[in-house]
Amino acid sequence: MLPPTLLTLAAYLCGAIPFGLLIGMAHGVDVRTQGSRNIGATNVGRVVGRKWGYLCLILDVLKGFGPTLAASLWLAGRGDDPRRQALLLLIAVAAVLGHVFPIYLGFRGGKGVATTVGVALGLWPYYTIAMGAALGAYAIVRFTTGMVSVGSLTLAVVFPLALYVYTRLTGLSLTDHWPLQAVAALLGLVIIVRHRENIQRLLRGREHSVRNP
Numbered sequence: 001m002l003p004p005t006l007l008t009l010a011a012y013l014c015g016a017i018p019f020g021l022l023i024g025m026a027h028g029v030d031v032r033t034q035g036s037r038n039i040g041a042t043n044v045g046r047v048v049g050r051k052w053g054y055l056c057l058i059l060d061v062l063k064g065f066g067p068t069l070a071a072s073l074w075l076a077g078r079g080d081d082p083r084r085q086a087l088l089l090l091i092a093v094a095a096v097l098g099h100v101f102p103i104y105l106g107f108r109g110g111k112g113v114a115t116t117v118g119v120a121l122g123l124w125p126y127y128t129i130a131m132g133a134a135l136g137a138y139a140i141v142r143f144t145t146g147m148v149s150v151g152s153l154t155l156a157v158v159f160p161l162a163l164y165v166y167t168r169l170t171g172l173s174l175t176d177h178w179p180l181q182a183v184a185a186l187l188g189l190v191i192i193v194r195h196r197e198n199i200q201r202l203l204r205g206r207e208h209s210v211r212n213p
Helices: 004-015 019-026 041-047 050-074 082-100 113-121 126-145 148-169 178-194 196-204
Strands: none
Touching (some): 004 050, 019 050, 041 050, 050 082, 050 113, 082 113, 113 126, 113 178, 126 148, 126 178, 148 178, 148 196, 178 196
16 A cells, blocks of 8 residues: 555645646636636636636546545545544645645645535545535525635535534534544635635625626
């Protein structure tokens, strides 16, 4: 089995792949200089085209999903083994931080939403089910307000809350499994912090929307 350090590093390097920038460059565009200047799927769709934004979204989800799913299959042991669980959570965080702080781009990356969705989908069952609820909330808010940022902020808040509710309903001991909740809250906090400029625009009533880009 690969050492935990190498598994974590591999997850970070995978998460750091700037698919949004690569898609833009393939079209002769540096997405870091246009639109919101972000390498995420929303800006790629705005600058390069909607279908390319969807492709970026899928790839950004996969670079979170791939490392966590691979680690889940690779690491031996029971699902409730504290050491195995801690390593899986570390790999999940590494993949998201790779997207947010990519070494390839001077540690200036995206906002982490799609990659957070990816790592959650790769961590069955607690994170996957909680993220399902968060995605439902995202869809409702996103299509009601027409604002991707508001949907993303909603997802960031609902994800750890949904995890808490699910663990209580299933009788999981938070005393023994508190890292699950702590990491979910951390990932949500990362998304919120990375949306600080969007929050400022929202407070000024100047945030971009699908209806009025």
